Amino acid sequence: MYFLLNLLGVFVVMGVVFLCSPKKKEIKWRPIASLLVVEVLITWFMLGTSIGTWIINKIASFFTWLISCANDGIAFAFPSVMGNETVDFFFSALLPIIFVVTFFDILSYFGILTWIIDKVGWVISKVSRLPKLESFFAIQMMFLGNTEALAVIRNQLSVLKDNRLLTFGIMSMSSISGSIIGAYLTMVPATYVFTAIPLNCLNALILVSLLNPVHVTKEEDMIYVPPKSEKKDFFSTISNSMLVGMNMVIVILAMVIGYVALTSALNGILGVIVDGLTVQKIFSYIFSPFAFLLGLTGHDAMYVAQLMGIKLATNEFVAMMDLKKNLDTLPPHTIAVATTFLTSFANFSTVGMIYGTYNSTLSEGKSTIIGKNVWKLLVSGIAVSLLSAMIVGLFVW
Template sequence: MFFLLNLLGVLVVIGLIFLCSPNKRNVKWKSIFILLIVEFLITWFMLETKIGTWTINKIASFFTWLIACANDGISFAFPSVMANEHVDFFFSALLPIIFIITFFDILSYFGILTWIIDKVGWVISKISGLPKLESFFSIQMMFLGNTEALAVIRQQLIVLKENRLLTFGIMSMSSISGSIIGAYLTMVPATYVFAAIPLNCLNALLIASMLNPVEVSKEEDVVYVPTKEEKKDFFSTISNSMIVGMNMVIVILAMVIGYVALTTLLNGFLGFFVTGLTIQKIFSIIFSPFAFLLGLTGHDAMYVAQLMGIKLATNEFVAMMDLKDNINGLAPHTVAVATTFLTSFANFSTVGMIYGTFNSILGEDKSSSIGKNVWKLLVSGIGVSMLSAMIVGLFVW
């Protein structure tokens, strides 16, 4: 019965996204069906086959090794802190971002990451029949993050029409940056983090093609390739990467501190009017129908609904820290769907980041399409996270 509820959830989410589409006649159902088939095959491969499990374990081990490398640098700067058995969130999850983002930029500098993005993006475009640039962008987000991926294709964004620009804003809600994976792995199971990454990539394409279907001619279906003149020297690149990484750490830390404090403040006000009422309880009620469609019941359904709301209102780090503290008392299916749902940047603050990036690249006039369609970005972010969690949930009981 719970499996059928989970399967029904996939259909319900797609149906709701379709109802939100302002251009239902142009939705390419063949591409959507193909993407869903590919997602089911990828999830089956990763979670149900020995080769898939072995691959995920090897990738997880590699990221664990990267974190260990980062910890050596952190230990040099903070030897007494890292010598403790229990290291704080700031040191264990955030500071490693500085090294990992530098590592990914080194891969990009030597063309390794660019080659992977090009090949995988080309395959996705051929399989789905969707435009090349959108397909490449979905892969770029997976490794680089939303704002970084937008910056990479900025020259092409400048010449795109406004209706197509909106597609990239919608897709940007569902990104995950490779530099942030290490932080996730310190809090939640690696298996479901790595399962969520390709599913979010494909679901971003799927939902964007429903919420904002756009016809792209062959002449327009091209991908911008940066020139050699745009590339900086190696040491300037890695030095800048470290500064960018530190800035990212500060931004995440500020958001975590601020949002946790604001949540406590809001709970204090709510408790003043209604004893025991918290924002978490309100979110658990709002998102509970979708939690039940994840194949959950009772306490687990309400708890996951609460995590969904926390992620949307604050960010995934706040929700993951909560999940980490309660993960041992949860069923495998609950852990799988909760972790998968949380593995993306989709929240209110992400909308601001996307608008700010568009504004800096394109100016106020062209970026107005984002401001006018905030609801589409939020629907996309929630829809992608929900769909990915539901697909993973079908394979874990």
């Protein structure tokens, strides 16, 4: 029964998004069906085969090695802190971001990451029959993050029409950044984090095809290649990367502290109005219909619904920290769908980041397309996370 609910959830989510689409007659269903088949095959391979499990374990080991290298640098600056048996979230999850950002930028500098993005993006474009730029952007987000990927194609964005600009804004809600994967792995199981990453990439293409289908001519279907003159020297690149990483740490830390404090304040106010009422309880009721469609039982459905609301209102870090405390008491299916749902940047603050990126890299006139379509970004971000979680849920019981 719960498996059938989970399966039904996939069609319900896509149906809801279809109803929200203002361009229903322009939707092309064949690319959507192709991407769904690819997603099911990827999920089966990663979760249902020994080779897939081996690959995930190797990738997880690689990121564990990255984190250990980062910890060596942190231990040099904070030896007394890193010598403790338990290390605070700031040191164990956030500070390693500085090194991971730098490492990924080194891969980009020498063309390794660029080559991977190019090849995988070409495959996705052929399978989905969607425009090349959108397909490559989906892969770029998977490694670089939304704002970084937008910055990479900023010159091409400046000449696009508004309908395609909106496409990239919608897709940007579904990303994560390779630089913060290490932070996720300190809180939730690696298996579902690495499974969610490619699913989010493909679901972003599916959802944008439903919400904002566009027709691109052969002349418009081009990829921008930055000239060599834009490339800085190696040491300037890595030094800038370290500063960017530190800035990310400060931003995430500020948001975690601020949102946790704000949630506590709101809970205090709500408790005065209605005894025992909290933001978490409100969210648990709002998102509970979708949580039940994840194939969850009553108690687990309400808890995962609560996590969904926390992620949307605050960020995934706050929700993951809550999930981490309960991993030992939850069944495998609940852990799988909850972790997969949380592995993305889909929340209110991300809308602001996307708007700010458009405003700073393009122009105020171009960025208004985001401000006018905030609801589409939020619908897409939530739907992508739900679809990824539902597909993973089909394979974990």
